[in-house]
Amino acid sequence: MENGFAGHLITVYPARMDIKTYLTQKRSDIGEHLAGLAAEYTASLEPAASSAHSVMERILEFSVSGKMIRGALVFLGHSLFSSCAAPEIVDAACAMELFQSGLLIHDDIMDRDTTRRGMPTIHMQYMEECAALGSRESGRAGEALGVCAGDICFFLGHEALSRATTASSARFGAPSSLGAYCSRELAMVGLAQMKDVEWGLTPQFPSTEDIIRMYRHKTARYTFSMPLAAGAILASRPESIGILEAIGERIGIVFQIRDDELGLFATECELGKPVGSDIREGKKTLYYIELMQKSDPAERQTLSAIFGNQLCTSTDIEYVRSRIIDLGIKEEMNKRTELLCGEADHLIESLAGNSSLNPESYSLLTELAGYATHRSY
Amino acid sequence: MENGFAGHLITVYPARMDIKTYLTQKRSDIGEHLAGLAAEYTASLEPAASSAHSVMERILEFSVSGKMIRGALVFLGHSLFSSCAAPEIVDAACAMELFQSGLLIHDDIMDRDTTRRGMPTIHMQYMEECAALGSRESGRAGEALGVCAGDICFFLGHEALSRATTASSARFGAPSSLGAYCSRELAMVGLAQMKDVEWGLTPQFPSTEDIIRMYRHKTARYTFSMPLAAGAILASRPESIGILEAIGERIGIVFQIRDDELGLFATECELGKPVGSDIREGKKTLYYIELMQKSDPAERQTLSAIFGNQLCTSTDIEYVRSRIIDLGIKEEMNKRTELLCGEADHLIESLAGNSSLNPESYSLLTELAGYATHRSY
Numbered sequence: 001m002e003n004g005f006a007g008h009l010i011t012v013y014p015a016r017m018d019i020k021t022y023l024t025q026k027r028s029d030i031g032e033h034l035a036g037l038a039a040e041y042t043a044s045l046e047p048a049a050s051s052a053h054s055v056m057e058r059i060l061e062f063s064v065s066g067k068m069i070r071g072a073l074v075f076l077g078h079s080l081f082s083s084c085a086a087p088e089i090v091d092a093a094c095a096m097e098l099f100q101s102g103l104l105i106h107d108d109i110m111d112r113d114t115t116r117r118g119m120p121t122i123h124m125q126y127m128e129e130c131a132a133l134g135s136r137e138s139g140r141a142g143e144a145l146g147v148c149a150g151d152i153c154f155f156l157g158h159e160a161l162s163r164a165t166t167a168s169s170a171r172f173g174a175p176s177s178l179g180a181y182c183s184r185e186l187a188m189v190g191l192a193q194m195k196d197v198e199w200g201l202t203p204q205f206p207s208t209e210d211i212i213r214m215y216r217h218k219t220a221r222y223t224f225s226m227p228l229a230a231g232a233i234l235a236s237r238p239e240s241i242g243i244l245e246a247i248g249e250r251i252g253i254v255f256q257i258r259d260d261e262l263g264l265f266a267t268e269c270e271l272g273k274p275v276g277s278d279i280r281e282g283k284k285t286l287y288y289i290e291l292m293q294k295s296d297p298a299e300r301q302t303l304s305a306i307f308g309n310q311l312c313t314s315t316d317i318e319y320v321r322s323r324i325i326d327l328g329i330k331e332e333m334n335k336r337t338e339l340l341c342g343e344a345d346h347l348i349e350s351l352a353g354n355s356s357l358n359p360e361s362y363s364l365l366t367e368l369a370g371y372a373t374h375r376s377y
Numbered sequence: 378m379e380n381g382f383a384g385h386l387i388t389v390y391p392a393r394m395d396i397k398t399y400l401t402q403k404r405s406d407i408g409e410h411l412a413g414l415a416a417e418y419t420a421s422l423e424p425a426a427s428s429a430h431s432v433m434e435r436i437l438e439f440s441v442s443g444k445m446i447r448g449a450l451v452f453l454g455h456s457l458f459s460s461c462a463a464p465e466i467v468d469a470a471c472a473m474e475l476f477q478s479g480l481l482i483h484d485d486i487m488d489r490d491t492t493r494r495g496m497p498t499i500h501m502q503y504m505e506e507c508a509a510l511g512s513r514e515s516g517r518a519g520e521a522l523g524v525c526a527g528d529i530c531f532f533l534g535h536e537a538l539s540r541a542t543t544a545s546s547a548r549f550g551a552p553s554s555l556g557a558y559c560s561r562e563l564a565m566v567g568l569a570q571m572k573d574v575e576w577g578l579t580p581q582f583p584s585t586e587d588i589i590r591m592y593r594h595k596t597a598r599y600t601f602s603m604p605l606a607a608g609a610i611l612a613s614r615p616e617s618i619g620i621l622e623a624i625g626e627r628i629g630i631v632f633q634i635r636d637d638e639l640g641l642f643a644t645e646c647e648l649g650k651p652v653g654s655d656i657r658e659g660k661k662t663l664y665y666i667e668l669m670q671k672s673d674p675a676e677r678q679t680l681s682a683i684f685g686n687q688l689c690t691s692t693d694i695e696y697v698r699s700r701i702i703d704l705g706i707k708e709e710m711n712k713r714t715e716l717l718c719g720e721a722d723h724l725i726e727s728l729a730g731n732s733s734l735n736p737e738s739y740s741l742l743t744e745l746a747g748y749a750t751h752r753s754y
Contacts, residue, residue, distance in 0.1 A: 041564070048565035048594040049572050106528065110521035133579040141578035144487035145571055147524060151483065152567035154528065155560050158535045162556030165539065166546070175547050179539030179556055183532050187418070188425035190529035194522055195426050201518035202510040217425040 016360065019367035026072035030097060031064040033090045041156055058122065059153055063101045065117045070096035070227045077231020077244060079361040088167035089234055092178065095161035096227050099186060102153030103193075109146050110197055111281055115274065122146045158183070168234050178233045181241075185226045192218035199284040200308075208293075211286050212253065219259075220252020221245065224368075243351050247365075250344040254337045255372035260285040261333065262376070264321060270376060276317040282308025287324060287333070294327045341369040393737065396744035403449035407474060408441040410467045418533055435499065436530055440478045442494045447473035447604045453745075454608020454621060456738040457728075465544035466611055469555065472538035473604050476563060479530030480570075486523045487574055488658055492651065499523045535560070545611050555610045558618075562603045569595035576661035577685075585670075588663050589630065596636075597629020598622065601745075620728050624742075627721040631714045632749040637662040638710065639753070641698060647753060653694040659685025664701060664710070671704045718746040 017025070038060040045052035071093030078089050107113075108121035115121065120128070126149070127142025135141050161179055168176040192214045199206050199214075206214075225248030229241045262271065263278040264287060278285060288307060292300055303323070306316045324330055348366055351357070394402070415437040422429035448470030455466050484490075485498040492498060497505070503526070504519025512518050538556055545553040569591045576583050576591075583591075602625030609617045639648065640655040641664060655662060665684060669677055680700070683693045701707055725743055728734070 041561075044561060045565055045568055049568040049590070051571065052568055055568060055571065102528075106524050110524060130575070130579050133575075133581065135579040137578050141574060144574045144578070147483050147487060148567050148571045148574065151479075151527075151531065151570075152564050154531050155564040155567060159557050159560035159564065162539070162542065162560055165542070165556065166552040166554070169543070169546050170552050175543040177543070179542065180536050183536035183539055184418075184421060187529050187532040187536065188422055190525050190532060191422055191426040191429055191432060193528075194428065194432065194525045197518060197521045197525065198507070198510075201514050201521070202507050202512040204510065213426070 016363060019364050019371045022076070022364050023067065023069060023072045023371075026075050026093070027068040030068050030071040030090065030093045034060060034063055034094050034097060037091075037094055037156075037160060041159075055149065055152065058125065059098075059101060059149065059156075062105070062117070062122060063097050063153075065119070066097065066100065066104075068093075068097050070100055070223055073224060073227035074231045074234070076361055076364055077228035078235045079231070080357050080365065081232060081235035081237045081240065081355065083358055086167070086171065086234065088164040088171070089231070091160045091167070092164040092230050092234060093227075095157045095164065095182070096230070098153045098157030098160060099182075102150040102157065103189065105146055105150035105153065107193070109143050109150075110193075111200075111277070113277060122149050164234065168236075172236045174236075176233060177238065178230060181233060182226060182230060185221060188217045189222045192216075196283075200282055205292070206284055206289065208286065208289055211284065211289055215253050215256045215286070216249050219256040220249045222252075223255060224248030224252040237355075240351070240355065243347060243354075247344050247347045247351070250340040250347070251369045251372045254340050254344075254369060255375075257286060257333055257337055258373060258375060260287050261330070264324065266376070275314075276312065279307055279317055279320055280310050280312055287329060290329045290332065291320070291324060291327065294329065295323070299323070337373055341373060344369045393740060396741050396748045399453070399741050400444065400446060400449045400748075403452050403470070404445040406452075407445050407448040407467065407470045411437060411440055411471050411474060414468075414471055414533075414537060418536075432526065432529065435502065436475075436478060436526065436533075439482070439494075439499060440474050440530075442496070443474065443477065443481075445470075445474050447477055447600055450601060450604035451608045451611070453738055453741055454605035455612045456608070457734050457742065458609060458612035458614045458617065458732065460735055463544070463548065463611065465541040465548070466608070468537045468544070469541040469607050469611060470604075472534045472541065472559070473607070475530045475534030475537060476559075479527040479534065480566065482523055482527035482530065484570070486520050486527075487570075488577075488654070490654060499526050541611065545613075549613045551613075553610060554615065555607060558610060559603060559607060562598060565594045566599045569593075573660070577659050582669070583661055583666065585663065585666055588661065588666055592630050592633045592663070593626050596633040597626045599629075600632060601625030601629040601749075614732075617728070617732065620724060620731075624721050624724045624728070627717045627724070628746045628749045631717050631721075631746060632752075634663060634710055634714055635750060635752060637664050638707070641701065643753070652691075653689065653697075656684055656694055656697055657687050657689055664706060667706045667709065668697070668701060668704065671706065672700070676700070714750055718750060721746045 038056045042053050042056045045056070049055075074093040074096060075089055078086075104116065105122045108116055109123050113121050114124050123142045123146030125142075126145035127138045130141040130145070131138035158179070161182055165176045165179040168178060195206075195210070195214045196218060198204060199210075225245040228244040228248050232238065232240045232244055260278065263285075264276075266275070268275045291303065295303060303320065306312050306320060309316075345366070348362075351365075352362055415433045419430050419433045422433070426432075451470040451473060452466055455463075481493065482499045485493055486500050490498050491501050500519045500523030502519075503522035504515045507518040507522070508515035535556070538559055542553045542556040545555060572583075572587070572591045573595060575581060602622040605621040605625050606618045609615065609621055637655065640662070641653075643652070645652045668680065672680060680697065683689050683697060686693075722743070725739075728742075729739055
């Protein structure tokens with residue numbers, strides 16, 4: 001009897017979904033909707049060029065091979081406040097993923113990365129295609145076509161976002177600030193990216209605070225705050241934007257620090273791209289800044305010859321790794337991320353204190369910081 | 378008495394404004410509003426990076442030094458149907474100019490142009506700045522920062538467009554399609570630009586029809602159809618989009634052919650950039666295609682050695698010019714533009730037949746084809 005009752009319970013109330021399962025499920029929903037959008041865009045862009053089909057196919061393949069965290073977080077942000085599914089949510093989620101594709105395509109050109117998500121980067125794909133057509137300047141052609149493909153992602157992302165904004169305005173009978181809000185956040189991403197480029201390619205030495213500020217706007221707000229806030233806007237809860245932004249900033253900085261850590265310590269297989277690309281690129285990550293600050297002048301000179309050297313060896317990378325551990329920097333980063341996770345937890349609690357939240361979504365939100373801390377690629 | 382009466386008339390009803398005066402006046406209005414927007418954006422982007430001020434200043438300087446035809450045409454499209462000035466019109470006009478800045482900044486990187494509007498292109502400005510900071514890779518840094526600056530223009534353009542869309546939705550109490558409409562048109566510009574890049578950098582030989590299609594989407598619809606249609610959408614006259622698009626396509630192709638002609642025949646002083654850059658770049662313009670088709674194999678070989686050769690001389694450019702004239706290609710282009718202008722005139726007449734238009738704006742619209750045909754830089 002007890003057994004039967006328990007069995008019944010299990011059927012009616014399945015085990016609460018964890019954040020990883022949630023993200024995987026939303027990834028699949030968003031991917032499906034993106035495929036539909038891509039088919040629609042192909043049909044409407046066809047008059048401009050017969051290549052519309054192949055360009056959209058490439059953008060779709062690239063977009064759906066990501067983890068689509070940003071898109072999923074629009075759903076999460078919305079479901080905190082509302083249990084009704086509105087079609088504009090998935091449009092906004094697709095917009096986030098198209099923006100992300102555009103930014104990554106441009107980023108890979110700037111960083112000269114050749115591999116992303118286990119396949120050639122978009123500009124490398126175009127380079128190969130132009131070389132096959134007999135171009136004498138295939139490298140340049142690949143980069144130019146990559147810039148255009150990224151631009152197209154932005155425009156189509158805004159198309160999807162405009163749709164979501166319009167549908168939301170109609171639903172609530174009041175103008176929605178969604179489009180303007182996201183556009184301004186994206187402009188901040190662009191500014192933070194410029195800082196990242198400058199620090200990578202000019203002999204400037206940013207402070208820890210400079211780097212944290214760059215992380216906040218290039219990654220944290222964009223990856224966590226903006227999608228969560230977009231969800232809240234679509235649930236007509238603009239008063240919750242501020243606290244979701246604050247939560248997202250903390251979780252997002254943790255996410256970026258974990259990204260840096262994976263870039264330094266993960267294997268090529270885990271990364272889907274060559275090990276040590278941040279080192280070869282001379283990226284001014286938080287690890288780099290701390291490492292330089294804690295090293296003596298002789299060590300600093302050795303490290304300077306490794307960072308930014310496209311030809312640095314696996315021995316060089318191993319040396320950097322061991323210095324990071326020996327100087328206690330990895331330990332320090334763990335403390336920093338714990339602190340940020342604690343702050344995020346407090347903010348999440350205060351969010352719950354102020355609003356009646358969907359308990360399932362609230363539970364997922366509480367898991368997000370842990371996910372950012374421990375995620376693999 | 379007659380004299381006094383005439384004098385009175387002149388004061389009360391000033392001579393009807395011509396299109397050039399109209400464009401100049403709107404340019405000044407849009408420039409002023411853009412400066413206000415830039416100040417507002419600077420303040421709100423400041424948290425992302427202290428460089429917000431200098432980046433916005435650079436974008437503003439670049440944007441206001443253009444002719445701002447696209448922005449002005451939003452006003453014209455709106456005023457055809459409505460005599461009330463709405464603040465969202467100038468926001469939409471600024472959006473068009475920010476999009477144009479973004480596209481030009483990226484275009485200049487792709488074409489490796491060093492001068493635009495009489496000043497260094499944006500990526501060259503950044504290159505110089507990074508070189509001054511001691512960058513060993515200033516060329517690459519300049520291009521990367523240029524890509525980011527272009528992206529920021531797109532995002533801020535969409536911010537302004539979202540604002541206009543929201544205001545318009547509120548005014549008419551119905552969702553506006555403005556944001557989605559413009560985003561999709563911009564995606565088409567991106568696709569057409571990709572064709573332009575491919576034809577320039579790979580050994581493909583497009584047909585006259587291919588080139589016209591590319592002109593239609595890269596220039597004509599974007600420069601004329603989209604802004605005029607945007608104005609109509611803001612006047613809540615979506616049923617006029619189709620005919621304004623058709624008018625814009627014709628005038629816009631004329632505009633592009635004139636652009637090609639100026640690129641071939643104008644002096645450096647008139648152009649604000651070095652003479653023959655389209656030739657050096659190997660751009661597949663309509664002139665180029667016709668020239669190749671009309672030349673015999675020996676001539677074609679001579680021309681092939683000139684087009685796409687970065688080191689071609691002023692004698693080479695003079696040779697290309699004389700062949701274009703001697704083969705009757707310039708004459709043929711004149712006929713083609715006359716035909717297109719005639720079609721535009723008919724369409725404009727039929728527009729007047731279907732709607733009660735503001736006579737002053739209608740008169741300006743009829744002058745637009747003539748302006749596109751005869752404009753100088």
